[in-house]
Amino acid sequence: MPTGHRATGAAPNGAPDIAALDRNDPLKDRRELFSIPDGVLYLDGNSLGVLPKSVPARLAEAVTKEWGESLIRAWNEHGWIDLPQRVGDRIARIIGAAPGQVTACDSTSINVFKVLAAALALRPDRKVILSDSGNFPTDLYMAQGLRDLLGQGHELKIVAPEQVEAAIGEDVAVVMLTQVDYRSGRLHDMAAITAIAHAAGALTIWDLAHSAGALPVELDAAGADFAVGCGYKYLNGGPGAPAFLYVAQRHLDHVAPPLTGWMGHAAPFAFDLDYRADTGIGRMRVGTPPILSLVALEAALAAFEGVDMAALRAKSISLSELFRAEVERRCPDLELASPRDPQARGSQVSFRFEHGYALMQALIARGVIGDFRAPDVVRFGFTPLYLSHADVMAACDILQEIMETRAWDRPEFHKRAKVT
């Protein structure tokens, strides 16, 4: 260690030693795997991950050689037919699941519908779907649609996140939660809630949209029943990348898939007139998989190969704590909207500000990309694979300047776009 730097990252005057933190970062070499535009400080990997450098060439190969030359033969010759399972097993390693329980397919919204229907069918005598007000709206919307479609008198009960444990009673069929709150970053204790749910005879569905690739997830160890998540957030699979779903091994041979498409059939190319569910996780698939998107996601997942998820979590906390502390110290008008305890949140930090939308537009104009969530939350995601502590400090400098000069208060920053 050179003199003058301490491994803790604290400089002699008590300020964080940013250079030492980055020098001692065990994940620092991973940044090279990603294509980050010059002048951009990207704090939105929780919404859309950046482009991994390996993806364009792999996609071009899949388009020109596999599709272009092999044509329909590619389903066998290039293993297209097995891609959903191959990608599923890669994701399984990142979320603490043994092989054979995860498949990449459809969107998260569709997968919520599928696993919720499957779970409710396993608890026919119970009528309550329990969720919380921190859940992402699409999960709640899908539950409402399924409830109405089933017409069996199910109730979607939505309680405050702190009230979930107390609301798990003998009437609850399924506890359906997003582990990391998309707005505040608050982290639910998956193992504890799953144990309480099981003690009451209920099943659990975990949405890992803001967990997968952001922190260690242990689905098998926690005893989770079902899970879903996104391919385009921390997993960097690209816009609209296929999502994933998990069904615990002990349920695999009992679950009845609600969408009985031919790709979930035991023998799709027998062209039987009657549906017969595939064995294992394959039965949760529906139609022809989006090969080009799966190819991109598979290439992107290579960036996680050999990553120690505990080290990833440690860096995520180091980055997000640096940001939280600096912003709270330098920008008193921003009110912390995330848990202060880093163990109680995922890999993001949010602040409340009355003019949050305009503030985020001003930040984006200066190359600091986060996002805004109505009504007043500015959200910053910290992706340990490609962000450094120096990036975080540079973003803090720009944020402080914008707040001090009120640069956000320009008419063009108040005009709302379709996507925030």
Ligand SMILES: *Cc1c(COP(=O)(O)O)cnc(C)c1O
């Ligand atoms: C991002 C997100 C989704 C997105 O669902 P899509 O079907 O991919 O649009 C769903 N659930 C949660 C919790 C999310 O954060």
